Amino acid sequence: xxxxxxxxxxGSIGTNTLDIVDRFPxxxxxxxxxxxxxxxxxxxxxxxFKPRIVALSDPSAATRLRQRCLDLSVEIxxxxxxxxxxxxxTEADLVVSAIVGGAGLVPTLAAIRSKKHIALANKEPxxxxxxxxxxxxxxxxxxxxxxxxxxSAIFQSLEGHRITDVRRVxxxxxxxALWTLTKDELQDVSAERALQHPNWKxxxxxxxxxxxxxxxxxxxxxxxxxxxxxxxxxxxxxxRESIVHSxxxxxxxxxxxQLGLPDMRTPISYAMRYPxxxxxxxxxxxxxxxxxxxxxxxxxxxxPCLDLGYESLKIGGTMPAAMNAxxxxxxxxxxxxxxxxxxxxxIIRSTMLAHxxxxxxxxxxxxxxxxxxxxxxxxxxxxxxx
Amino acid sequence: xxxxxxxxxxGSIGTNTLDIVDRFPxxxxxxxxxxxxxxxxxxxxxxxFKPRIVALSDPSAATRLRQRCLDLSVEIxxxxxxxxxxxxxTEADLVVSAIVGGAGLVPTLAAIRSKKHIALANKEPxxxxxxxxxxxxxxxxxxxxxxxxxxSAIFQSLEGHRITDVRRVxxxxxxxALWTLTKDELQDVSAERALQHPNWKxxxxxxxxxxxxxxxxxxxxxxxxxxxxxxxxxxxxxxRESIVHSxxxxxxxxxxxQLGLPDMRTPISYAMRYPxxxxxxxxxxxxxxxxxxxxxxxxxxxxPCLDLGYESLKIGGTMPAAMNAxxxxxxxxxxxxxxxxxxxxxIIRSTMLAHxxxxxxxxxxxxxxxxxxxxxxxxxxxxxxx
Numbered sequence: 187x188x189x190x191x192x193x194x195x196x197g198s199i200g201t202n203t204l205d206i207v208d209r210f211p212x213x214x215x216x217x218x219x220x221x222x223x224x225x226x227x228x229x230x231x232x233x234x235f236k237p238r239i240v241a242l243s244d245p246s247a248a249t250r251l252r253q254r255c256l257d258l259s260v261e262i263x264x265x266x267x268x269x270x271x272x273x274x275x276t277e278a279d280l281v282v283s284a285i286v287g288g289a290g291l292v293p294t295l296a297a298i299r300s301k302k303h304i305a306l307a308n309k310e311p312x313x314x315x316x317x318x319x320x321x322x323x324x325x326x327x328x329x330x331x332x333x334x335x336x337x338s339a340i341f342q343s344l345e346g347h348r349i350t351d352v353r354r355v356x357x358x359x360x361x362x363a364l365w366t367l368t369k370d371e372l373q374d375v376s377a378e379r380a381l382q383h384p385n386w387k388x389x390x391x392x393x394x395x396x397x398x399x400x401x402x403x404x405x406x407x408x409x410x411x412x413x414x415x416x417x418x419x420x421x422x423x424x425x426r427e428s429i430v431h432s433x434x435x436x437x438x439x440x441x442x443x444q445l446g447l448p449d450m451r452t453p454i455s456y457a458m459r460y461p462x463x464x465x466x467x468x469x470x471x472x473x474x475x476x477x478x479x480x481x482x483x484x485x486x487x488x489x490p491c492l493d494l495g496y497e498s499l500k501i502g503g504t505m506p507a508a509m510n511a512x513x514x515x516x517x518x519x520x521x522x523x524x525x526x527x528x529x530x531x532x533i534i535r536s537t538m539l540a541h542x543x544x545x546x547x548x549x550x551x552x553x554x555x556x557x558x559x560x561x562x563x564x565x566x567x568x569x570x571x572x
Numbered sequence: 573x574x575x576x577x578x579x580x581x582x583g584s585i586g587t588n589t590l591d592i593v594d595r596f597p598x599x600x601x602x603x604x605x606x607x608x609x610x611x612x613x614x615x616x617x618x619x620x621f622k623p624r625i626v627a628l629s630d631p632s633a634a635t636r637l638r639q640r641c642l643d644l645s646v647e648i649x650x651x652x653x654x655x656x657x658x659x660x661x662t663e664a665d666l667v668v669s670a671i672v673g674g675a676g677l678v679p680t681l682a683a684i685r686s687k688k689h690i691a692l693a694n695k696e697p698x699x700x701x702x703x704x705x706x707x708x709x710x711x712x713x714x715x716x717x718x719x720x721x722x723x724s725a726i727f728q729s730l731e732g733h734r735i736t737d738v739r740r741v742x743x744x745x746x747x748x749a750l751w752t753l754t755k756d757e758l759q760d761v762s763a764e765r766a767l768q769h770p771n772w773k774x775x776x777x778x779x780x781x782x783x784x785x786x787x788x789x790x791x792x793x794x795x796x797x798x799x800x801x802x803x804x805x806x807x808x809x810x811x812r813e814s815i816v817h818s819x820x821x822x823x824x825x826x827x828x829x830q831l832g833l834p835d836m837r838t839p840i841s842y843a844m845r846y847p848x849x850x851x852x853x854x855x856x857x858x859x860x861x862x863x864x865x866x867x868x869x870x871x872x873x874x875x876p877c878l879d880l881g882y883e884s885l886k887i888g889g890t891m892p893a894a895m896n897a898x899x900x901x902x903x904x905x906x907x908x909x910x911x912x913x914x915x916x917x918x919i920i921r922s923t924m925l926a927h928x929x930x931x932x933x934x935x936x937x938x939x940x941x942x943x944x945x946x947x948x949x950x951x952x953x954x955x956x957x958x
Binding site: 342343344345346347348351353354423424425430433435436437438439440441442443444445446447449452453455456461462463464465466468469470471473474476477478479480481482483 | 728729730731732733734737739740809810811816819821822823824825826827828829830831832833835838839841842847848849850851852854855856857859860862863864865866867868869
């Protein structure tokens with residue numbers, strides 16, 4: 187039996203992870219849970235999975251949760267220190283890191299330093315401090331298993347083959363909700379429209395990232411560090427159907443790919459139970475029913491965020507962290523109706539241009555760049571004509 | 573450096589294998605070659621690759637070859653005994669088994685018994701005596717690496733994953749040259765037309781097998797023994813583009829697939845150098861250039877040979893050997909213009925119906941069934957109205 191901690195248990199990945207625990211109660215035990223501010227759902231999860239310790243990053247939500255759980259012996263912490271404590275202090279084999287955005291970095295690093303294997307669902311830790319994360323993972327003798335469907339696909343396509351034989355890694359991208367829109371149409375698109383992802387049901391932030399292709403830009407950075415592959419060997423391909431989750435090309439021109447219906451429970455369970463697979467009672471992929479799979483090149487003109495991802499890696503150091511922070515600010519502003527869709531990439535680019543990248547020697551360097559870029563991006567958002 | 577023997581060096585697989593040796597002269601040394609009757613090409617190969625020993629199954633061709641090679645020290649043998657001697661007596665790490673049809677069985681088994689790893693390109697040994705072949709391989713501590721593009725794809729898709737987690741193996745089939753023809757049109761199709769394979773340039777026998785789908789029927793039998801998977805877990809799917817070479821579905825509904833442009837040098841080199849991959853300077857698969865991959869179910873009505881493959885496994889014992897022999901006779905008759913395309917499946921089915929299957933306890937049982945079925949199929953061919 188594996189003991190797990192879930193950072194971000196009330197989100198999409200978190201609830202899917204608990205669904206797997208539910209299906210395989212003899213395989214997993216939940217030791218700790220953390221969430222942002224959803225004390226109602228966390229209470230339900232506490233009563234169902236009986237963790238010893240939980241935390242909410244929002245202190246007032248933590249206060250509410252303590253009220254809700256007066257009859258329970260669960261320890262309830264608050265704030266980032268609370269998250270870090272759940273991530274590190276708890277006895278656990280595996281920490282599922284599924285906090286949305288940059289907030290996941292510190293708790294995930296704390297989990298690594300306390301020698302827990304990581305099932306990594308949030309890309310930001312790898313984007314903000316990928317090199318550092320991998321160095322820490324090596325130092326503490328733990329493994330980081332990707333949960334993102336694309337990186338899980340690459341991970342699965344690398345298993346049993348030699349990393350030295352890899353020629354290219356090819357990330358697939360659905361193209362998001364706005365793939366068919368013209369440049370002009372993209373200018374005036376609403377947040378509601380941009381949130382209509384064709385294949386995956388995900389959180390709002392990642393759905394917008396998918397529509398801008400920034401999601402793929404972030405994934406390129408993530409892949410670079412997860413698999414220690416230079417960006418020149420990472421390609422991106424549009425695949426509208428999201429069936430081929432990603433591919434690896436080897437030196438002999440053989441390609442290995444991982445395919446499946448879009449359901450996060452498959453990559454989550456693989457990371458949770460690696461190298462074994464759980465007999466998930468999910469619909470089988472029937473390619474004859476789907477009939478056709480299509481592939482095309484990304485459009486760098488309409489969706490400039492993908493190139494920003496590559497650019498951030500070429501510059502290196504804190505640049506990916508700055509890019510990520512600017513993106514978070516810009517996406518939030520777009521969701522709130524404060525900026526246009528096409529402003530997102532402009533704000534990220536302007537922030538990157540203004541950023542002086544330096545080495546990520548420690549977590550503070552990444553967090554400093556994150557803070558700086560957030561402020562810069564905020565000022566850019568406010569400078570835009572309403 | 574690996575020392576190799578090629579059984580069937582003048583055929584399509586044989587020449588491709590030697591092309592790889594040519595590209596990587598420091599990786600491989602050719603110790604022995606065998607062919608059927610093409611003494612001219614074998615002479616060229618002898619002068620280029622300098623094997624110590626060769627054999628031709630046609631004795632008069634062997635006599636001609638001896639004349640051609642008077643200036644060389646190569647040992648030239650003839651007949652099946654010659655083939656067996658090259659397969660077994662030579663010092664070699666790997667025997668590439670690429671003889672077309674049932675003639676490959678005895679030499680391949682001889683190679684296994686002399687403790688050489690096998691790169692298996694001809695399906696017939698596995699079809700005729702798969703269980704026996706695997707038992708012998710286990711007994712002599714050698715491995716059988718598939719070369720067939722579909723089985724190599726499955727082999728590559730199984731590497732690094734647990735065989736106990738496999739849910740299904742899915743063989744892809746191009747559908748062959750006649751996939752779009754109606755049942756009526758199939759009746760009168762010419763051999764010339766049936767030989768126009770859409771994707772692969774192969775020998776005549778296998779190209780007709782591809783058009784009848786018997787090739788896939790044989791591959792189902794081969795997969796059953798190569799991977800020790802019951803036929804109920806083996807599926808077949810039509811994939812016209814021959815890009816996805818085959819797939820494995822695991823218990824968590826994750827599918828791993830191997831893809832590539834149709835070039836036999838990729839699976840051949842993988843079998844030759846397993847688990848390493850050779851940096852083959854071949855065109856890369858660009859899915860964005862191909863654009864669309866299609867998948868559909870096989871048509872059991874127009875192409876009944878696929879079901880015969882499954883049927884032969886359900887009955888078991890010598891039935892696959894009988895089916896294979898009847899197919900060889902029927903395809904040869906079709907190529908000679910003696911029977912119609914649709915007669916091929918009728919002759920195989922009638923031969924199978926007349927065959928009393930027994931256990932393949934030894935090689936003779938398989939060879940007896942092979943002989944019996946050939947005679948039966950011949951008589952059925954001759955009984956047809958001209």
